[in-house]
Amino acid sequence: MTQIGERTATFRVTSPADPTRSFDVSWAALTDVGKRRAVNEDSVVAHPPIFAVADGMGGHAAGDVASDAVVKRLGAVGDAPFTTGDVIDDALSQALTDIDLVGDATTLGTGTTVTGVALSLVDGDPKWAVFNIGDSRVYQFVNGALHRLTVDHSVVQELVDAGLITAEQAETHPDSNIITRAVGFHEKPVPDYSLLELQAGQRILICSDGLTKELTDHGIAHYLGREGSAWDAASALVGAALTNGGRDNVTVLVIDVATADSDATRDN
Template sequence: MVQVLRRTLERRGRIRTHTRKAPPVTQIGQGSTEFRVELPSVATTLTLAWAALTDVGHRREVNEDSLLAAPPLFAVADGMGGHSAGDVASTAVVTRLAELSGTLVAEAGSIDRALALAVEDMAQGVGVTDQGTGTTVTGVALALVSDAVSWIVYNIGDSRVYRLTGGVLEQITNDHSVVQELVDAGRITREEADVHPHGNIITRAVGFHEPPIPDYRILPIQAGMRILVCSDGLTKELTSYGIRHFLLEQKLAADAVAAMVTAALENGGRDNVTAIVIDVLAVEPYEASNT
């Protein structure tokens, strides 16, 4: 099913493939420097800009990351399972989420259904996928919550969403990982977590061993806010201080993702590196066209 979906999307021009030194990676959607979203039901018009970039890194032979950048959804999926299985898993997730693109807004229920279908798609990869195949997924989706335009933030695993507002960087998602549980229990510090030998073990994934259950959080949308969605290949190489530096220094989304991915590669590039930056350029009253 995944390969059929992939071929269909390639014919439609919705998947771009990168072949730096790895098999094709799934990237659905293009960047935009100005994209208007008109929401007459809440008398609001948004103007967004975004850019996305992925790289196989220096130590991996396969890029198992996949990404979606097509309103109302943005997502990064970091596959696991070895060989091509991780790529199949992450492709299944972003492909199913991409079916929600083209609508004005999304909702948590539609994201849940897309992830459940992605698990069914993974099961069709007999001979490629197995019980160890899975993927993280994290992202944001435009939504209407209590008649207000908001981001739905969703995540499973240790890929992350950050928010930059007023010069303050905040990690919005909570990692589903062994080290995060140790931090939460007060057994290790955040600094110790960054170098912990079990730092790559996650406790929740989109895969065969459990139903996909994302955490959700609602963020009211404000003009000037900047969102970063990224795989752990970025956060392994850049501290929060470094991420904040590049998000503040680079005014354009495309320049910000390029600077962060380049820095991650220069700092070691031990894993696949994927990042999406989304800017809320304006939030304005909706004005109906006279034409």
């Protein structure tokens, strides 16, 4: 398991197009090996402008090395206030080179999911760029409602999309752990991207499937809505996943956005 950046911190985002429009962004990152795994193959990066979780492929050799490569390459993008999809794509391509060096030395190869958000500019205004490869997820919780922002790259998601099984059946389907896209295995990383408004009052959750295996969307919404701080929310989510079985590594990254406070910590 690799963690890039602080476990919890606050920084300021100001719109270049409108310097009077500023936000304070706080986050908390937490991970646990779970109750059944010997090694934590999840990794996390919380280094503005990029926040992401990578879940090394379970059942494959050196999954922890694969997730480590991704978060290190994404973390190297830090120290700039904003980034672009091209920069993220380049970082993932570099991570693929790192991963394949390890994968070539194993029988099955190795890979990782990756999902997250990055601060980007659209016409001079800050937005969240949401990206994902695999079945780790990004959610938004705002005004008491939970919205999933990513679509799993998995066999069961394809079955759901085709109308062959329901979302509820997907949770217990025997192929629920098989993903259709990853960073690794000599395949060019191809993230899905979408844009999300940066707004005061929003809470963003980035998580590995160790959380979503143990909590339904209803349960996730309960803890995101109940807890006050990002750290309290992250702790409650991980604790609930462990209580419900902890069958996999579980990693969560909670991000809160608020109207700028003149006394807040300024990192950029």
